[in-house]
Amino acid sequence: MKSNIFEYQFTVTKSAIDDMNHVNNVVYLQWVQNVAKKHWESKANDVIRNTYVWVVLNHFIEYHNPAFEDDIITLQTWIDHHKGVKSERHTKIINSKSNKTLVSAKTTWCLLHKETLRPIRITEEISALFQAEK
Template identity: 45%
Template sequence: MRPTEPNTAFCHTLSVQQRDIDELGHVNNVVYLRWVQEVAAAHWEAVAPAELKQQYSWVVLRHEIDYLRPAFLQDTIEGYTWVEPAQGPKVARHVRLYRAGSQELLAQAKTSWCLLDAASMRPKRISEEIASTFSPPA
């Protein structure tokens, strides 16, 4: 964990691939957005029990992203994520992408996600059980 992230932050490592590089020689902005989603999905996959993953799905409502520095081929990226307290079926998620081995913040995002009942595909209020999966025990 980095000193600027809360102690509940989850870290997921990503590698820059040749397909991520655009005509300017650095990672295309769309890839950063893909990484934000990958980090979020990895977090849910790592912390949620199988029964919750079967019962619920998540859908993005909004992405807000700031591009701060470029990433390049062969870079390793550390994505840190954490969520704010839920508001009904919605939760705000933060993601910060760093160049591994440095304090270089490459991009940061705040995204809004909605919990869906997997069977009905209707919004579902985020229960304490679901909310607690995102926070490791103290």
């Protein structure tokens, strides 16, 4: 189940910069989570968002190149596949000017029922939200 790529673009602010004058590694991880949330919110209606919530089970992240203040960044994310209660999401963080990949990440998410906070199987309704258009 490969989904369409969702993109979000922004400019790196001073608050993202560490003592080495580039984006801090923890900030990249926050961006991975932020773009996943934006993707979810762009697809799921209020009823779905009020019924379900996602939690991270693990992140695998690779740092390829640094980013700096005022760089324009493109975040790309997509769902690679899902099974049962788990979904595998990929994210690329790209320098928009050079087109260099800065970070690549793979995150395993678990779907929970928002009221009980118990894992719940990913429904066809949710799966259909993220399927690639043919």
